[in-house]
Amino acid sequence: MRSPLPLPALLCLALAGCATVPPSSPENLCQIFREKPAWHKAALATERKWGVPPQVPMAMMYQESSFRHDAKPPRYYFLGFIPWGRVSSAYGYAQAKDETWADYKREAGGWFASRDNFGDAIDFMGWYISKSQRLNGVSKWDAYGQYLNYHEGWTGYRNRSYDRKGWLKNVAGQVQARAERFGAQYRSCKSSLGRGGLFGLF
Template identity: 50%
Template sequence: MNRLLKLGIVLLVASCGGGNYSAPRNLENACAIASERPQYMRAMKRTERKWGVPVHVQMATMYQESKFIGDARTPHKFALGVIPIGRQSSAFGYSQALDGTWEEYQRDTGNRRARRDNIRDATDFIGWYMNGSQRQLGLSKYDATSQYLAYHEGRGGFARGSHRSKGWLMGVAARVGQRSEMYRQQLRSCR
C-alpha cells in the first residue's frame, strides 16, 4: 500500500473513535467555554431560538448536571461497601437525562436518533424540558433556580413541592441560579 492510502485509513479509523467528552478547561468563565468549545455555543443558541431557553440558563444547568462532560454518569452503588451493583440512576450525558425522560423527548420531538452524549441533542433536550415546565408549571425560562428544581425533581415532584423538604437541593438550585446570572453577565461582555 502506498503512504497516502495508509494515512487515509489511519485518519478514517481515528475519526470513528469516541468524541471529546472532557470538560472545558475554565468552567467559571462563559466566554472561555464559548471560545474553547464554539460548537457548544452554536448548539445553545440554536436551542434558545427554538425553545426560548436562554443560553446562560442552559449553561448553568449543564454545569450542575455534568460539568460539561459528555459521557458523565452517576456513581456506582455498592453492596457491602465493595461490590458494585449498578449506577445510582440511568442519568447519562451532558444533560444527565434519565432513560425514561430521554425516551419521552425522543417521542415528542420525533428525534429517535438523539444521543445524550451529543451536545446539540443535550441542549435541545434541556430546551424541550424547560419549555414544558413553563407550559405545565408556569415557570419562567429565565428563572434558572425554579427551572432547575423542576428539572431535578420532575414536573410532578415540583408541583407537589417535593423540593421544599430537601435543604441540600434548595442550596444546589440557588447556586444554579447564581451561576446562571454570572454566565449571563459574562456572555454580555464576550459576544
C-alpha cells in the same frame, strides 16, 4: 509506516475526540464558547427553537455533569464493596434519565438523538425548560425554579417535594448564581463570538 486510515478520517476522529473533552475554563461562558464554537452554535439553536437563554441550560449542565459527555451517577455497593448497579439511569451531558430521554425523543428529539452528544443534550434541556414553563409556570430565565423542576420532575415540583430537601434548594441557589454570572459574561462577549463551527453535532 503508512496509516491504515486516510487523512480525512483521521482528522474527523481527532476532532470528535477533542469535542468530548470538557472545556478548560468551565466557570466562564465566553471562554467555553470560544474554545468550543460548535457548543455556541448548539446553544443558539436551542435559544431559537425553545426560547431558552443559553446561560440557564449551561449552568444546569455544569451542575449535572461538569460538561462531561459520559457522566454517570455513582454506583450502589452491595455489602459496601460489591458494585451493584447505579443510583439512577441518568447519563451524559444533561444527566437525562432513560424514561425522560425517551419522552424527549418521541416528542422533539428524533430517534437518533444521543445523550453524549452536546447538541442533542442542550436541545433536550431546552425542551425540558420550555415544558417546565408550560406545565408549572416557571420562567425560562428562572434558573432556580427550572433546576428544581429538572431535579424533582414536573409533578414533584408541583407537589413541592423540594421543601423537604434543604440541600437541593441550596444547589438550586448555586445554579441560579452561576446562571447570573454566565449571563453577565455572555452579554459581554456575545457580539464577538462566531455562529459556531462545522462540527456542531459533536
